Amino acid sequence: MTITTVQTVETIVTRVRDRASSNAVALRHKDFGVWQEITWAEYWNQVEIVAHALLALGVETGDRVAVHSENRPEWLYADLGIVAVRGVTVGLYPTNPASEVAYLLADSGAKILIAEDQEQVDKALEVLGECPALERIVYLEPRGIRGRYDDPRLLHWDEFLFIGVEHRGEHPGAVAKRMAETRPSDVMTLIYTSGTTGPPKGVMLTVANVEFAVEVLVKSGGFTSPPPNERDQTLSYLPLCHVAERAFTVWFNSAAGVQVNFAESIETVQANLREVQPTILFGVPRIWEKVLAQVNIKLDSASWFKRTTTRFWLRVADRVGDALVRTGGTHTAATRVLYTVGWIFCFRALRERLGMRRVRYASSGAAPIAPDVLKFFMGIGVRMHEVYGMSENTAIATANRPGRVKLGTVGEPHDAIELKIDEATGEILTRHPGTFAGYWGNPRATADVLDDDGWLHTGDVGEWVDGTHVRITDRMKDIIITAGGKNVAPSEMENALKASPYIKEAVVIGDRRPYLTALIGIELDVVGEWARRRRLPYTTYRDLSDKPEVRELVQGIVNGVNEQFNRVEQIKLFAFLPKELDHEDGELTPTQKVKRSAIARLFEDLVEGMYRR
Amino acid sequence: MTTLSRDSDIPTGRSRRVRGRPLLYTSYGQDMALLDTTAKRIWTLVLVLAAFLLSGMLADRSLEVLAGAFVLAIGAIGLNIVSGYAGQISLGHAFFVAIGAYTAAALSGPVDGRNLGFGLTEIWIWLPAAGLLAALAGVLVAPLAVRLRGLYLAVVTLGLVFLGEHIFKEWDHLTGGPGVGRQSAVPTLFGARLDVDGPLGTREQSLYTLMLIMLIIFAVAARNLARSRIGRAFSAIRDRDIAAEVIGVPITRYKVLAFGISSFYAGCAGGLLYVMTGFVEPGSFSLLLSVQFIAMVLIGGVATVSGSIMGALFIVLIQPLTRALPGFVPFISGDTTVTPNVFQVETVLYGLLIVLFLVFEPRGLFGIWIRVRNYWKSWPFSY
Numbered sequence: 003m004t005i006t007t008v009q010t011v012e013t014i015v016t017r018v019r020d021r022a023s024s025n026a027v028a029l030r031h032k033d034f035g036v037w038q039e040i041t042w043a044e045y046w047n048q049v050e051i052v053a054h055a056l057l058a059l060g061v062e063t064g065d066r067v068a069v070h071s072e073n074r075p076e077w078l079y080a081d082l083g084i085v086a087v088r089g090v091t092v093g094l095y096p097t098n099p100a101s102e103v104a105y106l107l108a109d110s111g112a113k114i115l116i117a118e119d120q121e122q123v124d125k126a127l128e129v130l131g132e133c134p135a136l137e138r139i140v141y142l143e144p145r146g147i148r149g150r151y152d153d154p155r156l157l158h159w160d161e162f163l164f165i166g167v168e169h170r171g172e173h174p175g176a177v178a179k180r181m182a183e184t185r186p187s188d189v190m191t192l193i194y195t196s197g198t199t200g201p202p203k204g205v206m207l208t209v210a211n212v213e214f215a216v217e218v219l220v221k222s223g224g225f226t227s228p229p230p231n232e233r234d235q236t237l238s239y240l241p242l243c244h245v246a247e248r249a250f251t252v253w254f255n256s257a258a259g260v261q262v263n264f265a266e267s268i269e270t271v272q273a274n275l276r277e278v279q280p281t282i283l284f285g286v287p288r289i290w291e292k293v294l295a296q297v298n299i300k301l302d303s304a305s306w307f308k309r310t311t312t313r314f315w316l317r318v319a320d321r322v323g324d325a326l327v328r329t330g331g332t333h334t335a336a337t338r339v340l341y342t343v344g345w346i347f348c349f350r351a352l353r354e355r356l357g358m359r360r361v362r363y364a365s366s367g368a369a370p371i372a373p374d375v376l377k378f379f380m381g382i383g384v385r386m387h388e389v390y391g392m393s394e395n396t397a398i399a400t401a402n403r404p405g406r407v408k409l410g411t412v413g414e415p416h417d418a419i420e421l422k423i424d425e426a427t428g429e430i431l432t433r434h435p436g437t438f439a440g441y442w443g444n445p446r447a448t449a450d451v452l453d454d455d456g457w458l459h460t461g462d463v464g465e466w467v468d469g470t471h472v473r474i475t476d477r478m479k480d481i482i483i484t485a486g487g488k489n490v491a492p493s494e495m496e497n498a499l500k501a502s503p504y505i506k507e508a509v510v511i512g513d514r515r516p517y518l519t520a521l522i523g524i525e526l527d528v529v530g531e532w533a534r535r536r537r538l539p540y541t542t543y544r545d546l547s548d549k550p551e552v553r554e555l556v557q558g559i560v561n562g563v564n565e566q567f568n569r570v571e572q573i574k575l576f577a578f579l580p581k582e583l584d585h586e587d588g589e590l591t592p593t594q595k596v597k598r599s600a601i602a603r604l605f606e607d608l609v610e611g612m613y614r615r
Numbered sequence: 616m617t618t619l620s621r622d623s624d625i626p627t628g629r630s631r632r633v634r635g636r637p638l639l640y641t642s643y644g645q646d647m648a649l650l651d652t653t654a655k656r657i658w659t660l661v662l663v664l665a666a667f668l669l670s671g672m673l674a675d676r677s678l679e680v681l682a683g684a685f686v687l688a689i690g691a692i693g694l695n696i697v698s699g700y701a702g703q704i705s706l707g708h709a710f711f712v713a714i715g716a717y718t719a720a721a722l723s724g725p726v727d728g729r730n731l732g733f734g735l736t737e738i739w740i741w742l743p744a745a746g747l748l749a750a751l752a753g754v755l756v757a758p759l760a761v762r763l764r765g766l767y768l769a770v771v772t773l774g775l776v777f778l779g780e781h782i783f784k785e786w787d788h789l790t791g792g793p794g795v796g797r798q799s800a801v802p803t804l805f806g807a808r809l810d811v812d813g814p815l816g817t818r819e820q821s822l823y824t825l826m827l828i829m830l831i832i833f834a835v836a837a838r839n840l841a842r843s844r845i846g847r848a849f850s851a852i853r854d855r856d857i858a859a860e861v862i863g864v865p866i867t868r869y870k871v872l873a874f875g876i877s878s879f880y881a882g883c884a885g886g887l888l889y890v891m892t893g894f895v896e897p898g899s900f901s902l903l904l905s906v907q908f909i910a911m912v913l914i915g916g917v918a919t920v921s922g923s924i925m926g927a928l929f930i931v932l933i934q935p936l937t938r939a940l941p942g943f944v945p946f947i948s949g950d951t952t953v954t955p956n957v958f959q960v961e962t963v964l965y966g967l968l969i970v971l972f973l974v975f976e977p978r979g980l981f982g983i984w985i986r987v988r989n990y991w992k993s994w995p996f997s998y
Contacts, residue, residue, distance in 0.1 A: 030641070035640075035643075035646070036640055036641060036642060036643055036646065037639055037640060037641045038641070039641050235633075235636075276638055277636065277638040277639045277640075278636065278639055279635065279636050279638075279639070300996040300997070300998070301995070301996065303996075303997060303998075304995070304996050304997040305997050308994065308995055308996065308997060311995070312995040312996075315995075348995050351994045351995055352995050355993075355995070355996065360635060
């Protein structure tokens with residue numbers, strides 16, 4: 003006689019369920035000017051209701067459910083509810099235009115769409131014909147929808163929950179039963195790549211992948227040291243459909259009990275940061291660059307005394323930062339004294355204003371960042387770490403560990419994973435249980451990046467620094483080979499340019515060309531402020547870019563950057579982008595990365611102009 | 616169905632603060648709290664303790680001056696409620712102060728004395744009575760305010776002062792008549808007289824403590840009023856009464872309420888004001904007293920309680936300075952019969968200060984404090 007024991011698989015859902023007896027705060031969201039608190043008990047209750055509602059709507063194992071919303075508690079209820087019924091969560095970027103929504107819904111074959119408001123519902127309704135699998139659209143905000151739209155597929159969130167409550171009453175154990183059937187090989191989410199080169203591909207992450215990520219990144223403190231706990235606060239403001247924000251919001255929350263605070267919107271992040279004062283803060287380079295630019299703008303417009311003293315202390319911070327870069331992030335006696343004095347006069351207040359007073363761990367990832375930006379934050383006492391990972395390996399690759407930071411590198415490989423650099427191509431390869439199950443419905447693309455030995459080809463070119471840390475040169479596809487045959491990594495130069503507060507976008511061009519050129523977009527706020535102080539009148543973005551004074555300013559920055567590189571790698575000419583790049587216009591990916599092919603196509607005459615002289 | 620989003624069995628709306636995050640409010644209560652930060656709590660406590668300890672450190676003469684300032688501050692807070700918070704200009708504050716002063720004096724005066732008296736010397740009887748009677752007068756006047764605005768209201772309330780002055784000068788049996796006056800209210804608390812040297816210290820020390828406690832009670836009450844539904848209604852009426860009415864604020868009711876509460880404060884202040892001197896004369900309730908209150912409100916800071924207190928202290932404490940003027944400036948005399956004398960200088964100074972403050976710092980002393988605080992609050996930036 004054999005006894006079969008049903009081994010329940012741990013998932014992010016069971017972790018929340020196991021905390022359900024706690025009345026501690028799990029989530030906070032700002033409503034009517036007050037941060038409303040949601041306890042673990044309420045959180046689990048909502049997740050359960052959502053799961054029941056999904057069962058009632060006929061979601062079967064492996065069915066895809068799309069979520070198209072800004073960050074808010076309902077995103078998490080939906081995500082966990084979907085995983086509870088063994089469905090697959092598909093996240094859509096709130097900025098996705100209708101055409102991309104059509105592609106993502108059709109490609110994933112989502113059965114149900116959970117859309118935030120009228121804006122997102124409109125996008126879905128517009129492209130309904132292209133998504134035959136879509137059966138239901140659940141909307142969270144009824145404004146502009148209820149009483150106006152009569153599509154039978156529309157369902158308000160409250161009605162959706164009501165269905166869930168009814169279903170729970172009739173079939174009390176249904177969700178628990180479905181959860182118990184969860185297998186580690188279940189795909190639990192599709193994370194669409196941002197698609198800088200082609201159409202986005204859906205990365206299938208399984209329960210086992212995410213559990214491995216929870217083990218490495220959260221439980222054993224792959225990022226933070228000590229590992230995150232219930233007293234930590236995070237601010238959730240980057241799109242949750244991205245693997246990084248999902249890790250820092252959903253996985254940190256469910257696995258370590260970190261309290262998640264939802265920012266009201268991307269515009270209010272600064273104010274929300276100040277209120278929440280998170281202890282763990284993740285940002286993409288654009289965010290850190292923007293904060294640095296804001297500091298400079300505000301300082302320029304501060305009164306003489308404040309400006310002078312703060313500039314002095316920022317120079318001190320620079321020295322402290324230099325020392326920290328040398329030591330890897332540990333203070334020496336001298337820098338500690340220097341920092342303490344500066345803390346009293348400047349850094350304490352500055353960090354409070356930036357919302358980073360209590361940050362014990364800050365990290366930058368998802369795109370390359372200029373070391374100078376990181377050094378600024380290290381200098382003012384924000385412990386900054388660059389990390390590296392991608393959707394395909396569940397964000398598990400390398401991280402700068404507290405106290406062992408090497409600026410300019412993405413850090414050391416995590417324990418318990420394999421990482422090597424291909425000797426022939428310089429490509430970074432990873433192999434560990436977090437490697438994805440494949441691209442959704444695209445085995446050919448999967449075969450391109452996943453070899454027979456289980457190595458994931460990341461597409462990033464890197465090198466070892468001191469044998470322990472990894473430095474990333476560039477994306478393989480972005481490497482420029484000039485007409486002279488020289489290999490140039492454009493992102494390094496671009497980031498050096500973007501480290502200047504005046505420059506928002508920089509695209510270095512030169513593949514199969516005689517010399518390097520760049521397309522540069524100015525930072526409207528900063529340059530505008532700069533022009534205002536010089537009494538330089540301007541009307542639009544384009545008008546400002548065309549000013550000879552602005553060209554002179556940017557030429558100075560370009561010259562400064564050129565000095566850091568050898569002669570063949572210098573930017574000979576640059577042109578200003580005539581408009582601010584935008585996701586809607588197809589120039590940026592949802593994660594604000596530049597689509598090089600689109601840029602090259604859209605601004606062809608500008609580029610050609612620079613090579614014609 | 617709308618309540619479904621949150622299960623009603625689970626307790627919500629917890630009011631616990633999140634440690635170390637002074638700007639993270641998890642309930643409206645926290646957002647509206649009077650002392651919302653630890654620093655404010657500590658400093659307020661220090662300030663109050665220091666004020667109490669002063670009674671043992673200062674000379675009796677200084678204590679008397681300060682006690683007078685505290686009472687004037689109560690009156691100024693009252694004027695600030697109607698003029699600062701609710702925006703109804705009132706020049707008639709002296710009238711309500713007078714009603715309070717005579718109510719208190721009459722109630723606590725000797726039954727068989729020269730003037731009207733009822734022999735009720737217990738402070739908890741005559742003080743509320745003084746306030747209530749003044750409030751009644753305020754409520755009676757208020758309907759005028761409902762019909763009038765701005766300058767017209769100012770003129771009407773100005774009329775009150777002259778009316779009052781005339782009545783009090785003629786009603787000898789109550790007031791003793793001009794130049795003669797009568798004994799003011801006698802403060803007795805549960806049989807113990809507070810205006811004589813006693814177990815609490817000298818006469819001045821016990822009166823100082825009494826006035827300080829009164830001020831704290833009235834000030835806290837006013838702060839709480841200002842952040843309540845009533846206070847918000849007042850501000851709405853001040854900022855634009857038509858808009859306030861459109862959003863559903865019953866204007867008549869709130870204007871009457873504003874005058875009532877303001878007059879209650881004035882009446883109480885009046886009852887306490889002459890306890891120190893022990894003597895009240897009908898000529899004191901002239902336009903000058905009203906102007907003094909307006910000066911306190913404008914110099915201290917419109918629509919702030921702490922500003923009213925600062926204004927009262929400022930006005931009272933410049934008096935010793937002006938009184939010392941003849942010693943430095945020979946042509947100014949300390950004698951009332953000679954021109955120019957210090958009292959004229961004082962009057963000119965009030966006017967001058969009002970003009971200067973309105974031009975250069977419309978938010979008054981409180982505005983200066985806010986400016987200083989914001990300078991450091993916005994460190995290391997300017998905004």
